[in-house]
Amino acid sequence: MASPFELTIVNGLAGDPAVCPYFRQTGDSLLFDAGNLEPLSNRDLLKVKVVAVTHTHVDHFIGFDRLIRVNVPHFRTIEVVGPAGIIRNIQGKLAGYAWNLLEPNQVNIIVHEVSPDGSIESVHLSNSNQFLATNPTKTPAPKDPSTEPAKIPLRSSTYNLSAVSVDHGMQVLAYGLSMPDSMSVNKAQLDASALEPGPWISDLQKMAVDGKIKGSIYISGAEHDALQLAGSLLQPRSGQRLIYVTDMIFSEANIKQLKKLEGAGPNVIICEANYRHEHRQKAFDKFHLTTTQAALTAALLNAKHLQIFHISNLYSGDTDSSLAESDTAFTRLRQLDPVALWDEASMEFVSSK
Ligand SMILES: [Zn+2]
Ligand SMILES: [Zn+2]
Structure with missing residues (x-):
């Protein structure tokens, strides 16, 4: 069955996080994270209507300036989703430039800021208002926050985007994308x-x-x-589902958060695997995942396919060893029954400490 979107991992498996699903039917793209965007052409970037930022560590957000630059002549509105502080982060980037020669309403960004409790504040930033936050609207937290993710109120899209907060020593958003049947x-x-x-x-x-x-x-x-x-x-x-996870520590609390995105099991999970299994203490210290933990995460979420990325430069671009490690683990783990799988995950939660 053909997927309704084409997926590009912009900087390969060891580069800055930026993952771009392109929706064939509507001709627009979503961008998960905005690390280095140089490999994308201006034409590719102009298809991006929505940017879903996990967190603003520099490797996930440095490419955002290029996206703004490409959009300046086009009077378009882009939507950005991000964790608490994202409105201020974007205003900070915009404040770094002079904008005196623009036409009214030339640069427009709608920002959806997702709080840890799942409530969302949406605001409009425009050069006409010196990028002050205007038209604020509030989306309340989900009715049952223990089982439901935050549903992002995108203005117009042919897909649904949900988010949950996970722990990376700071709030990070993990995303679920689902296409309707x-x-x-x-x-x-x-x-x-x-x-x-x-x-x-x-x-x-x-x-x-x-x-x-x-x-x-x-x-x-x-x-x-x-x-x-x-x-x-x-x-x-049937609708295609994708889960995007980067960065987080392998903890029971984080897995419980991600479970809210699971639905009937995603077709694919794109998951960071910064470290190999042998370096799990490093992963724990830096609030990141190992290959094995990425495989456990995918199996616990009943994913059909696991795609790891964001592999540490500790391995000098050798992504094959990490891929082999995560593939072997995922193949084994997805055959376990749920109790045995949870037992293995629990041992990994404990051994990380
Ligand atoms: Zn990070
Ligand atoms: Zn990162």
Whole structure:
């Protein structure tokens, strides 16, 4: 089954964190973290509508200036999500430059600041208001904060974005991205039908997703029964889910937080694995994960695929050894029953201390 988004790990497995899902259907991108963005072209960056920042350690946020720079001539609005302090962090970056020659409302950023309790403050920063926070709105904390993540009130998107707070010696956000269930077209059936493809296909898909398939569809001037067409051409595609985790310490509290993002099990988890297993004391001291802990995290969240990244430069760019370690661990761990898996995780929580 084709994924509805293409995923780019901008700086490879050992570079600054920046991961960019591109949504084929709408032609826009989301950016998880904004470390070095030089490998992305201006064209790529102009597709970014939303930036989801985990925390503002310099390797996760230094590329944000380039994103602003690329957007300046275009009068676009981007949305940024981040942990407590993100409004001030962005204002700090903007305050580093002079803006006297701009047109009104040329640079616009909507910021969603997620508190540790899951409540969200959204504000508008514009050059017209010297980037002071205006139009504040508050999204209350989830009704059941022990099981629900914070749902980010993005202005318009074809996906849902949720966040939870984890501990990295400071508040860090981990994100869950989910695409709603959709109906895909059975290409073989479409070819066999000899019907001319056109906008009617997306009309039919929309009817199906909304659960309102009725009436007629006109194709090349001929009338067709919508229900019959849907029955022969469409097939349900379950929503894709992705979890993005970086940086955190391997603790029971953090795993409990991430569990709120799990849903029916993510298709993929992108997870930092700064250190190899042999360096787990270092990982503990720096509030980071090891390869084994990334594999445990993925298995505990019932992920189908684990993609590690953010591998420490301690290993001089040798990412293969870390990948081999996490793959071997994940393959073994995902076969354990939940009790045995939790026992192994608990031992790792303890042995980290
Ligand atoms: Zn960090
Ligand atoms: Zn980091």
